Amino acid sequence: MNRPRPPFQLCLLLTRDLCRLDPLEVVREAVAGGVDCVQLREKELGTATRHAWGLQLMEQCLELRVPLVVNDDVEVAAALGARGVHLGQDDMPVQEARSLLRPEQWIGLSTHSLDQLDEAADLGVDYAGYGPIYPTGTKGYEHGLGPESVLRVLLHARVPVVAIGGITPARAGRIPEQAALAVSSVICAAESPREVAAALRARGPVDIPRY
Numbered sequence: 001m002n003r004p005r006p007p008f009q010l011c012l013l014l015t016r017d018l019c020r021l022d023p024l025e026v027v028r029e030a031v032a033g034g035v036d037c038v039q040l041r042e043k044e045l046g047t048a049t050r051h052a053w054g055l056q057l058m059e060q061c062l063e064l065r066v067p068l069v070v071n072d073d074v075e076v077a078a079a080l081g082a083r084g085v086h087l088g089q090d091d092m093p094v095q096e097a098r099s100l101l102r103p104e105q106w107i108g109l110s111t112h113s114l115d116q117l118d119e120a121a122d123l124g125v126d127y128a129g130y131g132p133i134y135p136t137g138t139k140g141y142e143h144g145l146g147p148e149s150v151l152r153v154l155l156h157a158r159v160p161v162v163a164i165g166g167i168t169p170a171r172a173g174r175i176p177e178q179a180a181l182a183v184s185s186v187i188c189a190a191e192s193p194r195e196v197a198a199a200l201r202a203r204g205p206v207d208i209p210r211y
Contacts, residue, residue, distance in 0.1 A: 006127045006160035006180035007106060008037035008067065010201055013164075014057070015041050018188035024060050026193045031064045033197025039086055041071040041184065054080045069108065074100050084108060084126065089116070094123040108162070112145070114153050121158035128157070129182060132165025133175065147174040154178050169199035177203065 012035045016023045027038055038061055042050050050073055058080050061068040067083030070076050074097045077085040084106025085097060097107055106126040111117050120128040130153060134144040150163050154176055163175050164182040172181060181200055190196040 004158065004160045005178070006162050009180050010035050010197065011037040011039055011069070011162065011180065011182040012187055012197075013039045013041045013071070013182055013184035015184060015188060016053070018185045020189050020191060021193070023188075024056065026188055027057070027060055028064065029193040030187050030197045031066050033194035034201035035066065035187070035197045037067050037069060037083075039069045039071055039182070040076075040082075043072065047073065047076060051076050051079060054082070058082065067106075069106065077101065077105070086110070086129065094120075094125060098124075110164075114156060117153055117157050117159060117161070125159060127160040127162055127180070129162045129164045130179070131163060133163050134166025134171060136166035147171070150175050150179050167200070169196060169203075172200050172203035175203065 012027070012030050014023060014027065019026050038057065040054055040057055042053065045053065054070065054076055058068050069084045069086050070080065070082050071086050072088065072091050074085050074092050078100050085101065086108040087094065087097060088110045094107055094109060108127045108129060109120045109125045110129045111120055117128050117130065130150065132144045133147055133150065144165055154161060162180040162182050167175065167181055167183050168186050175181065183200065187193045187196050
């Protein structure tokens with residue numbers, strides 16, 4: 001069975017307050033280490049401030065030739081001409097977001113179960129975030145679904161899967177390579193974002209059953 005592949009392999013969820021280095025330097029270093037997608041993740045900013053920061057980030061991503069995705073804010077994603085938007089379960093409905101975006105722009109959707117992954121596929125999203133895989137303070141989850149759950153959902157998922165939540169280089173090898181990775185603080189707060197990104201991209205493959 002050919003499983004749908006995500007449009008990227010390692011996404012940096014960039015939050016400025018988490019960065020040890022200048023955020024734009026974090027992006028440059030992370031991309032050099034293997035990050036192939038950047039998400040603007042600034043939940044506390046107002047729309048105008050998020051857009052202003054997005055303009056800087058978009059310029060950087062265009063220079064580095066990596067796609068930029070905006071978290072939650074469909075209007076800012078549309079105004080920037082970003083590659084896409086990532087929505088949570090309680091954000092704007094996917095169909096409404098699609099009406100505001102160009103057909104080629106991605107829509108990603110956060111999911112936490114196989115049922116939600118099925119719903120995401122029915123909605124026609126381009127990929128689905130799945131997690132949290134491990135406990136993570138970034139989003140306030142004290143418990144994770146576990147890397148073994150990624151194996152289970154990959155057997156049935158009809159939409160590309162992006163694993164998220166508490167993923168570190170030491171843990172990345174337990175997640176099947178058929179799922180992309182999305183990380184935040186482990187790269188943002190690193191002294192060497194390039195080295196951390198490279199270690200995440202170097203995870204060993206995990207075999208999953210094939211039909």
